[in-house]
Amino acid sequence: MTSLDITREGPVEIWTINGHAxxxxxxxxxxxxxFDKAVDESNADLEVRAVxxxxxxxxxxxxGNVKEMADKEGMFGVDARRQxxxxxxxIQRLPRAATRLEVPLIxxxxxxxxxxxxxxxxxxDIRIASERASFAxxxxxxxxxxxxxxxWFLPRAVGYERAAEMTFTGDRVDAVTALEWGMVSRVVPHEELLSAARGLAERIAKNPPHALRMAKRLLVESRSAHLESILAMAAAMQPLAHLDPEHDKRVEKWRTL
Incomplete structure (x- = not known):
């Protein structure tokens, strides 16, 4: 059985998918x-800045669990009318939960x-790949x-044509190709993967939590909303950001640079 192991390093949580068998x-x-529970708990904790x-x-x-698929067990063993x-x-709870997560997900x-x-x-939101990564x-x-x-997600990452190629062939894409296609933002040596992800998460975590979460929501909604809707959301969120004491602190700091 696969578990989701969660550890905390300051404002950054690390979620590890753990199911060797x-x-x-x-x-x-x-x-x-x-996964659903972890999203809700992170959303409720303003000290969490990135995952x-x-x-x-x-x-x-x-x-998917291929053994269960072959043996018609678990979610693959139900009557077709219930599928x-x-x-x-x-499984569709995962995309709903991932897009509901208020902090950046790396x-x-x-x-x-x-x-x-x-x-x-x-x-x-962001993908960093080990040189050993591949995608299919x-x-x-x-x-x-x-x-x-x-x-829905894959074409937004690599464009329709490349998503179609991957979907219709089932072929694997290696890490170098994934970088060329924009599927990942960088490829790093395997042993440096978590340190690279932590470094990025820590840079994100330095920013005010409310502004960070609202900025992510605007990005998520912009995937499918019209420009006018995004402008309206931004106009509604901006006064809340301006009223946050963190805004005054950050502005004052920038003014003295």
Whole structure:
């Protein structure tokens, strides 16, 4: 069974997908509930400024539990008439939770991110890859379709044509290609992955929490909202930011530089 192990380093949380026996599969109800709970708890704690998501061992996540899929167990073993509800109340909770998280979510991709694992990486705000990372939108390879929102997230990361190539072939993309395609913001030596992710998270965490969370919400909403809607949201949020005592402190600091 895959768990979500959470550690805290100051204002930064590190969430580790940990399930050696299942390839860090993320389709179990227990993992999905743990991820959902972690999002809600981080949202409620203003001391949390950023979250790093990574995988234990040599893999980020294999996505679906292939053994359960083959044996028609778990979410894959229900009556076909119930499958829709299983997806909506199961794996589809992950994209809803990831986009609901108020603080920046940084994927530290330590190895293969396959199927739903690739999609989970695309749900993150920022992606840093180890040189050992790879990505595959592998659903059609096993005769199914992306059921977790991958067809929404992947094109926004790499563009429609490259997303189509990955989706229709199921081919793997290595870390160097992922960087060229804009799927990740950087590729680092494997042993430097977590330190690079921590360094980025710490730079983010230096900023005022309310402004940081509102800025993320604007970015998330801008994926699908019209310009006028984003302008209206920004106009409503800006007075709240101006009233935050942190704003006065930061402005005064900049004025004295």
């Amino acid at each position: 299942t390839g860090n599969a993320i389709t179990s109800k227990s993992f999905i509930s743990a 790093i998501l990574t995988g234990a061992g040599k893999i980020f996540t294999s996505g 829709r509800q299983e997806y909506m109340n199961g 994927a530290a991709i330590n190895g293969p991110a396959i199927g739903a694992g690739c999609d989970l990486a695309m749900m993150c 939108e592998s659903f059609v390879s096993v005769g199914i379709v992306p059921g977790d929102g991958g067809t």
